[in-house]
Amino acid sequence: MDSRKRTARLAGFLYLLQSSAPFVLIYLPGKITVRGDAAATAHRIAAHQRLVDLNIFVHLCNLVLFILLAVVLYRLLSEVHKTRAGLMVILVLVSVPLSFLAVLADVGMLALVRGGNYLASFTSAQIDSLVYFLLVMRGKAILVAQIFWGLWLLPFGMLVMRSRFLPRILGVLLILNGIAYPIISLV
Numbered sequence: 547m548d549s550r551k552r553t554a555r556l557a558g559f560l561y562l563l564q565s566s567a568p569f570v571l572i573y574l575p576g577k578i579t580v581r582g583d584a585a586a587t588a589h590r591i592a593a594h595q596r597l598v599d600l601n602i603f604v605h606l607c608n609l610v611l612f613i614l615l616a617v618v619l620y621r622l623l624s625e626v627h628k629t630r631a632g633l634m635v636i637l638v639l640v641s642v643p644l645s646f647l648a649v650l651a652d653v654g655m656l657a658l659v660r661g662g663n664y665l666a667s668f669t670s671a672q673i674d675s676l677v678y679f680l681l682v683m684r685g686k687a688i689l690v691a692q693i694f695w696g697l698w699l700l701p702f703g704m705l706v707m708r709s710r711f712l713p714r715i716l717g718v719l720l721i722l723n724g725i726a727y728p729i730i731s732l733v
Contacts, residue, residue, distance in 0.1 A: 550622065550711060553618060553621055553622045554622055554711075554712070556618050557615060557618045557619050557622055560611055560614055560615040560618060561615060563611050564608050564611050564612060564615070566604050566607075566608060567608055569601065569604055570601055570604055570605045570608060571688065574597065574598070574601045575681075575684075575685070577590070577594060577597060578590045578591050578594055578597075578598070578681070579681060584671075584674040584675045584677065584678035585670075585671070585674045587674070587677065587678050587681060588658070588659055588673065588674040588677040588678065591655055591656070591659050591677060591681075592659040592660075595656060595659065595660070598652055598655065598656055599656070601652060602649055602652050602653060602656075605645070605648070605649050605652070606649060609642055609645055609646065609649075612638060612641075612642065613638065613639070613642060615638075616634065616635045616638035616639070616698075617635070619631070619634065619635075619702065620632070620634065620635050623702075623705040623706075623709065626705050626708050626709045627704075627705060627708060630701040630704055630705050631701070631705060633701045634698050634701040634702050634705065637694050637697045637698035637701070638694075638698045640694050641691045641694035641695055641698070644687050644688075644690050644691035644694065645687070645688070645691045647683075647684075647687040648684045648685075648687040648688045648691070651680040651681070651683050651684035651687065652680075652684060654680045655677050655680045655681060655684075658673050658676055658677045658680070659673075659677060661673075689731055690731075692727055692728075692730075692731040693727065693728045693731045693732070695727055696723065696724050696725070696726065696727020696728040696731065697724060697727075697728060698724070699720045699721065699723050699724030699727065700720075700721060700724040700725070702720050702724070703716075703717045703718065703719070703720030703721035703722075703723075703724055704717065704721065705717070706720060707721075
């Protein structure tokens with residue numbers, strides 16, 4: 547097997563490993579959020595602490611995989627167009643710190659619901675409000691990161707279309723998704 551084929555398979559494998567993203571983006575928020583009710587949301591987070599811990603771990607793993615994927619794709623596609631491949635990596639790297647903010651919000655929520663002496667000056671209603679605030683901020687960080695999750699697909703799609711070794715239809719689909727992600731995020 548030649549080097550390009552191995553690199554393409556590695557990229558596909560890394561992309562597949564990121565299939566746990568819906569857990570981070572859909573399942574967990576649906577499980578812990580009670581819209582408009584800070585106390586009930588804080589109670590759910592306290593009741594599902596292990597799930598939030600798992601979410602933090604999965605999210606961090608996804609971020610590492612995303613960076614590795616960008617590097618492998620750069621290696622695969624830089625011969626097609628080095629500047630576009632570099633732009634693709636930059637857009638991935640811009641989204642990562644935004645996603646880390648979402649993870650940090652999860653860590654903050656857990657710290658608040660687990661309590662400690664440093665929280666003695668807060669009432670339980672204030673703590674619940676802070677937990678809910680962090681949950682909202684988590685969602686906002688992911689929303690902004692989603693814009694870049696879409697934007698990186700544009701140079702990626704162009705590279706796939708221009709390459710002679712990947713199906714052009716994949717490039718078209720990547721570009722369509724790259725346009726849709728930011729629009730959905732902004733709407």
